[in-house]
Amino acid sequence: MRRVTPLQLDRVTRTVGRGDAAERLARARVAALSVVGHPGLCVPLDVVREDDAVVTCSPRVAGVPLAQAGRAADLGGWVWLVAGIAEALAALHEHGLAHGDVAPGNVLVGARPVLVDLVAPALGGERGTPGFAAPERAAGGPPSPAGDVHALGAVALAAAHPSVRAVAEAWMAPLLDPDPANRPSAGAVARGIVACAAPVRWRPEAPSGPEDAVAPDARTTTDPRAWHWRLRRRPLRLAAAASVVVAAVAAVSWAVWGPPLAAVVPSAGAGPAEPAAASSLPDPGEAARALTVARVEAIAEGDGEALVALTVPGSSAWATAAREARLLDGTELRGLDVDVGTARVLEASGGTAVVEVGYRLAAHARVGPDGARVEIPAEHQEARLALEWSGERWRVAEVSASP
Structure with a gap:
């Protein structure tokens, strides 16, 4: 067995095993690590033997x-x-x-x-x-x-x-x-x-x-x-020959803002709220229009991460987007497009706003991972979006159906 000279002070040592077999494995591991080259990894510089001990020598990292x-x-x-x-x-x-x-x-x-x-x-x-x-x-x-x-x-x-x-x-x-x-x-x-x-x-x-x-x-x-991180682990599967199936097949509602949630505006009888005075923040009405377009684009492209990023983390809209995003994995939406019409600001105060948005979804087809195809007709929808200002942009916190 051989011995090594004392290591320099700018090195950190770690005994990783004993014997020739451990040395061979350690050297192979270090060789494999050496090609990674990421600053978040402290890759050993060498493997040495101290009597029977197998020792790695790594650079000292400040932290x-x-x-x-x-x-x-x-x-x-x-x-x-x-x-x-x-x-x-x-x-x-x-x-x-x-x-x-x-x-x-x-x-x-x-x-x-x-x-x-x-x-x-x-x-x-x-x-x-x-x-x-x-x-x-x-x-x-x-x-x-x-x-x-x-x-x-x-x-x-x-x-x-x-x-x-x-x-x-x-x-x-x-x-x-x-x-x-x-x-x-x-x-x-x-x-x-x-x-x-x-x-x-x-x-x-x-x-x-x-x-x-x-x-x-x-x-x-x-x-x-x-929300579900593995949204884009697998590419979308394109059906080579899709057949039309009845609409009753495990239908998923692709209404742009999902199922109605808790109301986010005053209850019926209270009357519509007057928009607040203009502030230094970007217009929430235009933001709601842009968010609607961005959401449809994310759904059409199967981009679950982009879909969830439009919402306030931890909010009910976030949870809904997460569920919808999971359904995108392996699903293709063909021909989905949106034409956004009106966007009426019902409330605006500080960093929150409620906007009523009207839009029309184009006729499109949903093709599942198994090739099953569902034709979805064009549809006009309205939704009320509760927006929150993140410090950089408006995001959706909650959604409800317009009365």
């Missing part, structure tokens, strides 16, 4: 271990953290690799989130960190992209301050699905999470008490508001 950081209290900071980890995982997964132990102890928070410990979890001797490992991983299964996504969801919830916990639970619920096949890809998470809030670099502070630290036993819950 605070997430396990020692306080929880992100700002939604933008939390999104920044989740997006950064998801981007790094997506780079790994695109090269056919998985991390195997995404946990607070393996995330450094500095100029960006950085994943460390990229070798040992992949060599077959670990099962991940309890409380963060996916069920199939904790049971002894190998590292997998789906397992990494589950662990990301658990890490993200553990890093969420109570002030943003409700939103975090809604967005992370799909990642924590017990069925690996139902979880989104890391790339879909990285692309979609920015619709929750604009990412803002999080600069963690030392936790003031145990309740503020990222606890390894953080529990997760499901939330029906969570």
Whole structure:
């Protein structure tokens, strides 16, 4: 056996196994990692032997271990953290690799989130960190992209301050699905999470008490508001020869703003509200027209992420868009178009508004994944949209049918 000279101070070492077999596996792993080239991954520079121990030598990364950081209290900071980890995982997964132990102890928070410990979890001797490992991983299964996504969801919830916990639970619920096949890809998470809030670099502070630290036993819950990330994992399937079927076939209402929801304007008898005085915000009436067009375009193109991005995260419109977006996966809408007519502002106050929109949907056909085709005639519809100003643009918070 050979020994190595002491390592330089700008290197971090980690014993990843023992013996010749472990050394061969570790060297192969490092070689595979070296071609990924993502700044969110701390790739070892070398593998050496110290007596029988196999040791990886990695560059020292400036940052605070997430396990020692306080929880992100700002939604933008939390999104920044989740997006950064998801981007790094997506780079790994695109090269056919998985991390195997995404946990607070393996995330450094500095100029960006950085994943460390990229070798040992992949060599077959670990099962991940309890409380963060996916069920199939904790049971002894190998590292997998789906397992990494589950662990990301658990890490993200553990890093969420109570002030943003409700939103975090809604967005992370799909990642924590017990069925690996139902979880989104890391790339879909990285692309979609920015619709929750604009990412803002999080600069963690030392936790003031145990309740503020990222606890390894953080529990997760499901939330029906969570939208479905894996909307675009598979391309739309085009039917080679579609046959017309009766309209009674599992019909899905493609009315632009979905089923009627709770009323968002004063009850009958109160009379229509007078529009508020003009403000510095963009005209909500024109915004409602543009949102209607954008929604139809998203549905026609099968773009579930764009569909959900038009709504206020956590709102009833958001939940409806999420359900509709899931139905788009594998479905094609041929000939769908919209002509928006009137847009009447009923209420406008500060950053909220209620707008009544009238529009006409063109005749179109819905073709399912199995090739079944349903012809949908042209239709005139009206809806009342409750809008909220996000700080950058108007989004839909709630929808009701016009009386």
